[in-house]
Amino acid sequence: MTRKKGRLSEEDRVLWGRVARTATPIKGKDYPQWPEAMEEVQPTNKPAEPHRTEPPQKTRRAPAPALQDPRHIDRPTHAKLARGRLEIAGRVDLHGMTQEEAHMLLISFLRRAYEADRRYVLVITGKGTSSRGEGILRRSVPRWFATSPFREIVGGYEEAARTHGGAGALYVRLRRRGPRK
Missing domain, CATH: 3.30.1370.110 (Ribosomal Protein S8; Chain: A, domain 1)
Structure with a gap:
């Protein structure tokens, strides 16, 4: 991928805009304004993923029972x-x-x-x-x-x-x- 240093591609700008909206802005700052037309652009190499508004809940699973390989000594x-x-x-x-x-x-x-x-x-x-x-x-x-x-x-x-x-x-x-x- 060749691009000029410091410049984001159209897909990268859309992705960054989505990520930036999930972050809490620093006190006294506001979200950057991204043009709405950019929101419609879909990345060409990856399918669009649904936007999550809340972090996934961590679930605790019970550890799997240790299966002892009979050939080995514990x-x-x-x-x-x-x-x-x-x-x-x-x-x-x-x-x-x-x-x-x-x-x-x-x-x-x-x-x-x-x-x-x-x-x-x-x-x-x-x-x-x-x-x-x-x-x-x-x-x-x-x-x-x-x-x-x-x-x-x-x-x-x-x-x-x-x-x-x-x-x-x-x-x-x-x-x-x-x-x-």
Whole structure:
């Protein structure tokens, strides 16, 4: 849009006139007088909006209930794990393993922890050295948790705090076992 500095286009003058009428003038001043012919001009790029005489009422809505994603660990629990207030009952390090080796070790580790009624464990995947900056295990382990052998055991997971490995580790919450027979 090219126009001379300090000059308003016809549409801008009409719009400014409407806005100026909604403001309370300074004591001793009056509203500027805009020619009535300008009021009839409609902006070409926007449809005309109805003029409001009173501000919209603010309504208070009740906050939506927080839906907890079952894959993730809630914030308070994550904070307790990070600060050491909740015990990490076991840890497994998958560094330097192939996906097949890591998958077998991880499922056996999680099954043993689940059978021993452990609640939280730490899975160290490493950050990886691929060109994209994210390792194969770091990407794969969360996907594995959604598959059948892990889904029955894993209740949730979340990236670990920096003190426990940060982006290269995961806190894993194991499901509680049903009543023993």
